[in-house]
Amino acid sequence: MLCLGIETSCDETSLALVRDNILVDQVTFSQVDIHSVFGGVVPEMASREHLNRVGVLYNELLDRTRTDPQEIQAIAVTRGPGLLGCLLVGLGFAKGLCLALDIPLVGVNHLHAHLMAPGLEGKIKFPALGLLVSGGHTSIYLINSPLDFQLLGKTLDDAAGEAFDKAAKTLNIPYPGGAHIDRFAGFAEPDQKMFPRPYLDNTNLDFSFSGIKTAVVYHVRDNPRLVLADPEMVDQDFIPPPELATVCASFNWAVAGALKVKLARALARYKVQSVVLAGGVAANTMIRKTLTDLVREQGLEMVMPSLSLCTDNAAMVAWHGSLLIRNGYFHPLDLEAIPRGRKIPMDYHRVN
Structure with a gap:
């Protein structure tokens, strides 16, 4: 299964393609230089930058991997925790793609994805x-x-x-x-x-x-x-x-x-x-x-995980999302973003 992962929880805009257990490719834009002037992440600026970058990075990822959008079989997106405005950009983009391509969507718990990231490089016992x-x-x-x-x-x-x-x-x-x-x-x-x-x-x-x-x-x-x-x-x-x-x-x-x-x-x-x-x-x-x-x-x-998978990245989102979808878990298109401070519900729909 070819799964597209989308990560926009904070100040990295990242998209990745994972086919089964293998990372095909990943593109990431970091906003560190933008926010360094302020000594930390400015949420409104981060949201606007995600909006400016997510479509460009999507096209770049497809071009680099020579992937036709119709080949994508599922989309995994970070639904929380994170900055609400940033999460909404990624979630909106993911929903639009799922609607256009008629493929399943799954919202991923950002924290769980971090913990599963090493599974892309080896086996977790x-x-x-x-x-x-x-x-x-x-x-x-x-x-x-x-x-x-x-x-x-x-x-x-x-x-x-x-x-x-x-x-x-x-x-x-x-x-x-x-x-x-x-x-x-x-x-x-x-x-x-x-x-x-x-x-x-x-x-x-x-x-x-x-x-x-x-x-x-x-x-x-x-x-x-x-x-x-x-x-x-x-x-x-x-x-x-x-x-x-x-x-x-x-x-x-x-x-x-x-x-x-x-x-x-x-x-x-x-x-x-x-x-x-x-x-x-x-x-x-x-x-x-x-x-x-x-x-x-x-x-x-x-x-x-290797150092490149320690920071926020879409590879871990695509990987964990693909595990969920292969086990029959998905979300409808009314999926909500969950900002930091709120518990992320286990509200998956299940296909038996």
Whole structure:
């Protein structure tokens, strides 16, 4: 089956074609440069940019793959969570194509798609624990199958990626700050007493990163010399001052440590065959190493998508959507977008 995936949940406009278990091709336009001026994503601008790009990228994808629209057998689109205006652009485009081509539509849970992304590159052994670490979400799931996700814990306030970006903004590191913090951290060893590993004085599997974000603000207030004078000097060749590198390494260590403790708790409570680490922050070097070491010590398999599949992309949407459709799940054309903060219902229609 040839499935078209459409992703417009935030600031990436992405379309991909997946045939059965193989990614045919993907085209993506990132709005990072547009929003970097503002230090974060501006929702109205992001929506307009999706509207400007989605049709162009669709034509480019068909041209590059020499695909006739009539060959597309199903369409999968991100229906949430995300920015409502952005989601509506992708959803409207998907509905129009389904109506014109008379093919089924399925709305995909963006978070589930992230966790299934490694399935495009290898096999995921079930049951699995899934740890999703992104700009808007930090969650642990028990995944019994590609169609059965049980939420075990979630972020109560700031997600890990949001904390990275806000810490970077405090230090005047340019957007997107998380990637720069990760690179700067490689120039120093962490001071394990500089920042607390957040929200561990409990027994649950939820996350909270607002506390460490505040700790960075206070630390910078007391050490104003840490703030970069000119963020435009930061490029791939920029070497951070030693003190700034130590702050970044210490922040990295604290976040990775909190994730490790929560994942270790989950592993002690649930019998699984593998662990899936996914989401944009899963590209972070220290987080990948810290959690991989933990999982391998438990004798389990750690499954991570390649770096290109960590960020928002249509390949994961097409892949997860094709799994749903092959199992008889679809949505009617009155499918609604679900913004961040609302639970995504399991409102699939089923063809037996």
